[in-house]
Amino acid sequence: MPAKSIGQEYMKGLWAENPVFRQLLGMCPTLAVTNAVINGIAMGLATSFVLILSSLVVASIKKLIPNQVRIASYIVIIATFVTIADRFMAAFFPPISKALGPYVPLIVVNCIILGRQEAFASKNSVGRSLVDAMGMSTGFILALLLLSSIRELLGAGTFLGYQVLGEWFKPWIIMILPAGAFITLGILLGLALFIEMKTQRGRA
Amino acid sequence: MNLYTRMIVVLTVVGLISGACLSVVGLLTRERIELNRQKEIEEAIGTVVPGTKSYSAAVEEKDLTVYKAKGEQDNLIGYAVYARGTGFQDIITLMFGTDPDLDKINSLTILEQKETPGLGAKITDGQAFLQFWEDREINQGLTLRKPAVDTKEELASSEVNTITGATISSQKVLDIVNFSLEQVRSLKNQGKLEGED
Numbered sequence: 001m002p003a004k005s006i007g008q009e010y011m012k013g014l015w016a017e018n019p020v021f022r023q024l025l026g027m028c029p030t031l032a033v034t035n036a037v038i039n040g041i042a043m044g045l046a047t048s049f050v051l052i053l054s055s056l057v058v059a060s061i062k063k064l065i066p067n068q069v070r071i072a073s074y075i076v077i078i079a080t081f082v083t084i085a086d087r088f089m090a091a092f093f094p095p096i097s098k099a100l101g102p103y104v105p106l107i108v109v110n111c112i113i114l115g116r117q118e119a120f121a122s123k124n125s126v127g128r129s130l131v132d133a134m135g136m137s138t139g140f141i142l143a144l145l146l147l148s149s150i151r152e153l154l155g156a157g158t159f160l161g162y163q164v165l166g167e168w169f170k171p172w173i174i175m176i177l178p179a180g181a182f183i184t185l186g187i188l189l190g191l192a193l194f195i196e197m198k199t200q201r202g203r204a
Numbered sequence: 205m206n207l208y209t210r211m212i213v214v215l216t217v218v219g220l221i222s223g224a225c226l227s228v229v230g231l232l233t234r235e236r237i238e239l240n241r242q243k244e245i246e247e248a249i250g251t252v253v254p255g256t257k258s259y260s261a262a263v264e265e266k267d268l269t270v271y272k273a274k275g276e277q278d279n280l281i282g283y284a285v286y287a288r289g290t291g292f293q294d295i296i297t298l299m300f301g302t303d304p305d306l307d308k309i310n311s312l313t314i315l316e317q318k319e320t321p322g323l324g325a326k327i328t329d330g331q332a333f334l335q336f337w338e339d340r341e342i343n344q345g346l347t348l349r350k351p352a353v354d355t356k357e358e359l360a361s362s363e364v365n366t367i368t369g370a371t372i373s374s375q376k377v378l379d380i381v382n383f384s385l386e387q388v389r390s391l392k393n394q395g396k397l398e399g400e401d
Contacts, residue, residue, distance in 0.1 A: 035321045065218075069211045073218045080222035084229050091233035094240045101318050102294075155322065173369055176322035 013135025252301030
């Protein structure tokens with residue numbers, strides 16, 4: 001792997017290796033919680049917390065963990081941070097915790113987190129892993145924000161709960177249902193691929 | 205150290221450390237979480253039985269708690285009923301307030317639910333659902349109005365409105381209320397609500 005600058009390490013998470021649009025990881029929360037912008041943001045932030053801290057811990061103890069039990073160790077570490085985030089929110093931000101409900105514990109099974117430990121944090125220095133985790137988090141938050149904005153706007157005519165579209169607009173209920181998530185994600189993925197192909201051709 | 209011992213040692217240590225972290229976090233947050241729950245119940249009682257100055261639990265069962273709500277002169281002004289039951293997706297926890305004779309419901313509030321976001325989750329929405337639960341007569345049991353109507357005036361006094369697109373969630377809430385009302389009534393007839401003062 002050619003050495004990347006710290007800036008490139010961060011930026012790759014935004015587009016070139018965006019966890020949602022390019023790696024297709026973490027599809028479950030992406031599809032499930034993006035029915036409202038506030039849910040998307042809260043989910044993105046909670047996932048970032050877990051991803052960044054897990055990457056830090058895994059990168060610092062990577063040499064101690066035998067290869068055969070690495071996945072089990074990573075999952076225990078990830079689950080610990082998820083539970084901390086869950087309890088912390090329930091204790092200090094009960095309204096947010098209520099709104100997210102079952103989504104927070106589900107961060108444990110988000111593939112982005114385990115994927116980054118396996119693909120990056122277990123092979124790179126602590127500093128680089130931190131930057132990588134931050135880049136991936138930003139990419140994930142942006143993707144959720146994009147998806148949830150489209151779905152909330154078309155599905156409820158609102159943005160962050162505020163009415164944006166006028167009386168004439170009849171909400172497309174399908175957009176806040178799972179089917180709407182698949183449709184939106186499919187179109188966005190196609191679009192991302194299209195842009196990627198166009199820019200590739202331009203470079204060549 | 206050979207590989208097998210190392211595997212066991214590493215996993216054990218990782219498990220122990222995370223277990224220790226979690227028990228600390230658990231200890232630090234448990235009180236606050238319980239406090240939040242208490243506060244939530246207290247607020248809910250105040251909402252469903254307006255004018256409550258003090259309250260005490262008269263009956264506590266697994267899925268049903270009946271609180272006696274008392275006014276300024278320490279007189280009984282109503283019951284706040286805390287009930288749990290199955291919703292469309294998961295358990296719904298709710299609370300509703302009645303007058304002392306169990307003739308009508310003052311209002312309803314949903315404490316916990318995991319219904320479909322954007323559809324069934326509207327059972328927590330005042331505008332879409334809860335306003336249609338205010339001042340309902342419960343002597344004959346409540347029924348659901350289908351299809352939904354737009355204003356409260358169109359409902360009979362023992363009817364509650366449906367959420368369009370979430371009939372099952374609406375029905376489940378109604379079932380929980382009707383079921384717990386029956387229980388409260390039989391408890392009252394047995395004199396169990398007055399007993400503990």
